[in-house]
Amino acid sequence: MEKILLKDIDKVNLNNINVYAESGGYETLKKVLNMNPETIIEEIKKSKLVGRGGAAFPTGLKWEFVRKEKDAPKFLICNADEGEPGTFKDRILLRNNPHLLLEAMLIAGYAIGANKGIIYIRGEYFAEIEKLKRAIEEAKIKGYLAKDILGANFSYGIEIHCGAGAYVCGEETSLLESLEGARGCSREKPPFPTHSGFMGKPTLINNVETLCNVPAILKNGGDWYSKIGSPNSPGTKLFCLCGHINKPGVYELPMGITLGELIEKYGGGVKGEFKAALPGGVSSSLLTDLDVQLDYKNVTNAGSMLGSGSIIVINKETSVVSAMENCLEFFTHESCGLCVPCREGTKRAKEMLTRIASGKGQKKDLDALLELSEVMPDTARCGLGQAAMNAASSAIKLFKEEFQNLRNNSV
Ligand SMILES: Cc1cc2nc3c(=O)[nH]c(=O)nc-3n(C[C@H](O)[C@H](O)[C@H](O)COP(=O)(O)O)c2cc1C
Numbered sequence: 001m002e003k004i005l006l007k008d009i010d011k012v013n014l015n016n017i018n019v020y021a022e023s024g025g026y027e028t029l030k031k032v033l034n035m036n037p038e039t040i041i042e043e044i045k046k047s048k049l050v051g052r053g054g055a056a057f058p059t060g061l062k063w064e065f066v067r068k069e070k071d072a073p074k075f076l077i078c079n080a081d082e083g084e085p086g087t088f089k090d091r092i093l094l095r096n097n098p099h100l101l102l103e104a105m106l107i108a109g110y111a112i113g114a115n116k117g118i119i120y121i122r123g124e125y126f127a128e129i130e131k132l133k134r135a136i137e138e139a140k141i142k143g144y145l146a147k148d149i150l151g152a153n154f155s156y157g158i159e160i161h162c163g164a165g166a167y168v169c170g171e172e173t174s175l176l177e178s179l180e181g182a183r184g185c186s187r188e189k190p191p192f193p194t195h196s197g198f199m200g201k202p203t204l205i206n207n208v209e210t211l212c213n214v215p216a217i218l219k220n221g222g223d224w225y226s227k228i229g230s231p232n233s234p235g236t237k238l239f240c241l242c243g244h245i246n247k248p249g250v251y252e253l254p255m256g257i258t259l260g261e262l263i264e265k266y267g268g269g270v271k272g273e274f275k276a277a278l279p280g281g282v283s284s285s286l287l288t289d290l291d292v293q294l295d296y297k298n299v300t301n302a303g304s305m306l307g308s309g310s311i312i313v314i315n316k317e318t319s320v321v322s323a324m325e326n327c328l329e330f331f332t333h334e335s336c337g338l339c340v341p342c343r344e345g346t347k348r349a350k351e352m353l354t355r356i357a358s359g360k361g362q363k364k365d366l367d368a369l370l371e372l373s374e375v376m377p378d379t380a381r382c383g384l385g386q387a388a389m390n391a392a393s394s395a396i397k398l399f400k401e402e403f404q405n406l407r408n409n410s411v
């Protein structure tokens with residue numbers, strides 16, 4: 001299978017601008033600067049690319065929303081927070097091919113009419129931050145991040161902002177708050193960032209992986225991209241395979257590959273016997289069917305979500321109750337505390353799971369967990385709280401016998 005994102009990843013010094021240029025780097029930018037911004041957006045729409053940050057929103061449509069806004073200035077933000085447990089794909093691109101991201105951000109900025117791009121990056125990504133800083137300096141020297149780039153009437157600059165380590169700041173509105181110097185808590189939507197984002201101005205927010213697809217789409221055409229992988233959500237995907245797996249890692253494969261094939265053919269099989277997998281990190285529901293095709297529509301139809309594509313494999317020796325206790329501990333820690341359903345719900349759910357895991361649970365704990373999983377998606381203010389109970393509620397449905405380790409044995 002031809003790779004798109006990791007095509008040149010093994011090249012020595014790919015993060016050097018001259019090596020990147022030898023592989024055709026910045027050629028698509030040159031082509032695009034002679035194109036009409038609307039035509040560029042049409043190509044992205046034709047490609048049927050959807051966001052790889054979690055929400056799978058159609059990328060071309062989002063670009064069009066920002067392009068059509070009358071207010072100025074406009075901003076482009078690259079979301080490089082990569083906070084979902086089990087996700088480690090953007091890091092590969094940031095560290096090994098930073099110029100691919102810069103070229104993509106230049107193209108996106110030109111298409112939507114922005115002159116400033118900001119990379120909001122996970123603060124712990126020290127090596128990646130250094131690589132990006134160096135790449136930005138190289139691009140400035142070559143005249144790609146400059147005034148009137150390559151003689152076109154387009155000027156652009158890119159800044160880096162380091163996050164302080166809060167998972168919720170990967171959520172786009174909390175990210176904006178953090179970027180503006182406030183506490184990282186979500187904003188009410190609408191207004192959506194495309195209309196009122198950074199400093200109240202129209203803002204495009206895209207994930208690293210989403211953006212890195214852009215140069216190849218504009219080089220080869222949207223139709224070319226739309227024929228790769230699954231017709232439901234075309235293209236390749238960087239799958240992060242981890243947990244009880246023999247060969248954990250990042251695999252670029254066409255959308256639509258089955259969970260079983262990914263695990264067996266690429267991941268070298270399960271360490272032990274397969275029990276279940278979380279296909280979109282700890283925010284997603286468990287899957288037990290190895291025949292599920294990994295694309296956005298099929299995973300949703302199977303009752304879960306592909307999200308950022310972090311596949312956490314769980315073997316039969318693992319207590320699913322303890323695994324869920326772990327997940328809820330994470331959400332309790334990361335809840336920003338702004339709304340009651342999430343602030344209290346995650347904490348109480350964690351306490352109940354701890355009781356059940358230690359054999360001290362009661363039937364009312366199980367009932368309350370199921371009630372929380374009904375209530376929180378409807379009442380929590382942002383995606384963190386809305387998704388916090390997905391894994392636990394699916395675990396109760398799929399592995400009910402494990403949750404029957406109750407003190408009064410009355411389930
Ligand atoms: C709790 C939470 C954390 C998130 N973390 C990230 C993240 O680390 N990186 C990311 O790109 N998107 C993250 N998202 C999704 C963003 O809100 C947003 O949808 C995404 O950056 C848009 O880019 P895309 O359209 O290219 O996917 C998160 C969402 C939620 C609810």
Ligand code: SF4
Nearest residue numbers: 337338339342382385
């Ligand atoms: S859902 Fe959780 S993280 Fe989101 S605003 Fe409410 S308390 Fe904060």
